[in-house]
Amino acid sequence: MTLLPVRTSLLSISFIALVGCSKGTPPAPPPPQVGVIKAEPQNVPLNRDLVGRLSAYYSANVTARVSGVLLKRVYTEGTEVKAGQLLFEIDPVFYQSVLNTDLATLAQDQATYVNDRVTAQRDRKLLPIGSVSQQTVDDAEAAERSALAKVQADQAAVDGARINLGYTKVTSPISGIAGQQQVTAGALVGSGTSDSGSSGTLLTTVQQLDPLYVNFTISAADLITLRQAQSQGSVALATQNDTSVQVVLPNGRPYDQVGTLDFSDVEVNSTTGAVNLRAKVPNPQHQLLPGMYVSLTVGLGTQNNVFLIPQQAIQRDTVGAYAMVVGADGKAARKDVTATDNYRNSWIVTGGLASGDQVIVQGIQSAREGTPVKADPWQPAPATGASSAQVGSAPASGAKPAGVKS
Numbered sequence: 001m002t003l004l005p006v007r008t009s010l011l012s013i014s015f016i017a018l019v020g021c022s023k024g025t026p027p028a029p030p031p032p033q034v035g036v037i038k039a040e041p042q043n044v045p046l047n048r049d050l051v052g053r054l055s056a057y058y059s060a061n062v063t064a065r066v067s068g069v070l071l072k073r074v075y076t077e078g079t080e081v082k083a084g085q086l087l088f089e090i091d092p093v094f095y096q097s098v099l100n101t102d103l104a105t106l107a108q109d110q111a112t113y114v115n116d117r118v119t120a121q122r123d124r125k126l127l128p129i130g131s132v133s134q135q136t137v138d139d140a141e142a143a144e145r146s147a148l149a150k151v152q153a154d155q156a157a158v159d160g161a162r163i164n165l166g167y168t169k170v171t172s173p174i175s176g177i178a179g180q181q182q183v184t185a186g187a188l189v190g191s192g193t194s195d196s197g198s199s200g201t202l203l204t205t206v207q208q209l210d211p212l213y214v215n216f217t218i219s220a221a222d223l224i225t226l227r228q229a230q231s232q233g234s235v236a237l238a239t240q241n242d243t244s245v246q247v248v249l250p251n252g253r254p255y256d257q258v259g260t261l262d263f264s265d266v267e268v269n270s271t272t273g274a275v276n277l278r279a280k281v282p283n284p285q286h287q288l289l290p291g292m293y294v295s296l297t298v299g300l301g302t303q304n305n306v307f308l309i310p311q312q313a314i315q316r317d318t319v320g321a322y323a324m325v326v327g328a329d330g331k332a333a334r335k336d337v338t339a340t341d342n343y344r345n346s347w348i349v350t351g352g353l354a355s356g357d358q359v360i361v362q363g364i365q366s367a368r369e370g371t372p373v374k375a376d377p378w379q380p381a382p383a384t385g386a387s388s389a390q391v392g393s394a395p396a397s398g399a400k401p402a403g404v405k406s
Contacts, residue, residue: 009311020046031371035362035378036326037313039353041305044343046235048298052216052247056207056290057280060174062087063200064189065167066095070203072185075279081178081206088170088181088203096167100159113147167191176208177286207290210283214245215260216296217274224301234350237301240264245279247288248295257282261298303341307349310380312360313338314347323349326358326366326375332367 064070068090075087120140126132172178182202183189189201229235243261248254259281268275279296281288288294314321320336327333337352353359360367362379 007058009188031330032363032366033374033376034326034332034360034364034367036358036360036375037310039307039309039349039355039357039359043302043304044306044308044348045299045405046237046300046303047341047343048218048222048300049298050216050218050298052214052279052294052296054281054290054292054294055213055215056209057211057213058174058176058208058368059290060172060206062172062178062201062203062206063172063191064088064090064170065191066090066164068092068094068168068188070152070183070185070187070189075172075178077180077204079178081172081175083172086169087171087172087178090168090170092165092168093226095161095165099158099165102154102157102161103137104240106151106158109150109154110146110349113144113151116147117168131342147225158351170203172206174206174208176206177206181205208232209286209288209290211259211280212283212290214279214281214294214296216277216279216298217269218277219274220268221273221329223275233303234306235301236304238299243279243301244299245281246299247281248298249287249295250292250294255281255287255294257284259271266399283293283373303350308343308346309337309339309349309353309359310346310361311342313359313364314349315364321347321352323353324360324364324369325353326360326373328373330372332360332369332371332373 061279071091073088073090075081075085076287081087120137120143123132123137123140127137181204191200191346226235226237230237240261245259245261246254247257247259259279261277262280263278265276279298309323313323314337315323321339322334324332324338335352335357337349339347339349343347358375360373360375362375367373
């Protein structure tokens with residue numbers, strides 16, 4: 001009778017234990033949801049971001065070609081001038097005097113020549129009748145020739161004097177913008193060679209600013225890489241005349257005129273290890289100025305069969321760049337990729353992906369390698385502003401001139 005309560009308690013405990021076991025382990029959470037895009041090969045522009053310096057299309061130093069006192073400046077500094085337009089006047093008094101003297105000498109010697117010529121003609125007529133000797137005729141002809149040579153020398157002196165007198169009016173050798181005057185009225189200018197090796201006193205400089213040249217360089221290593229890529233068919237380089245150059249102003253805004261490559265050097269600079277390039281850029285409004293440093297985006301051609309992957313889909317760690325993809329088994333997997341350039345907010349992937357790969361763009365944080373995920377198509381958010389259409393690159397000193405043939 002005393003054991004009945006104990007037996008009842010044991011049965012109650014066993015029943016509670018069985019009820020607890022009937023609940024089992026909690027169900028596994030559903031796989032995380034991720035947004036994916038399908039990797040498809042395509043061709044994209046091959047651009048390089050470089051730095052260049054602007055220089056004038058034509059630049060001419062206006063120097064004194066004769067010595068004298070500078071009388072006045074005729075042009076307005078910083079304004080446009082035409083070829084042949086008067087810029088400065090040098091005191092012409094001395095050179096006018098020299099010209100007058102040479103003209104007088106020429107007139108005197110011309111009179112002498114006329115007299116010697118008449119004498120020689122008369123003696124030649126008298127020689128057949130024996131009125132004069134052959135020696136007399138020879139002397140008369142020699143005097144005639146000597147007088148003619150002196151007249152010719154005098155004429156050359158007159159021409160030189162006229163040229164020097166003309167140099168007292170200093171004109172512009174080209175059309176362009178005339179700069180600041182380097183000497184003022186009353187200064188003594190000269191035509192001799194200075195210590196710097198330049199001939200004549202520098203008066204001003206005239207520069208043609210439309211178009212302008214932009215000079216830049218590309219590393220020899222990048223040049224070789226692009227040539228090899230072209231031989232393999234992964235890159236199609238544009239011809240020189242089709243190579244575009246987009247200038248970015250110092251304030252960060254793109255310049256509204258596109259230039260073209262017009263020169264590529266045929267040798268590598270032994271000091272810098274780079275190839276010199278030059279492009280011609282229109283400058284009708286004179287927004288660009290010589291000497292200015294600008295950023296450039298040079299369109300070298302196209303990259304063939306590459307993948308454009310949104311920037312947020314490419315991750316980086318100590319190993320390098322990688323992308324998470326959804327495999328055929330529905331599990332997330334890592335793929336190491338090669339991505340050094342970008343285009344329109346996407347990375348250009350040149351290696352590591354295959355056509356048809358489902359690349360995870362959204363929900364990467366919840367995707368673990370080797371675990372199931374639920375893939376849904378990803379759509380980019382509507383653009384809120386102008387997206388960049390330029391191609392950036394890893395820091396490089398330059399890019400191959402598209403005009404260089406492989």
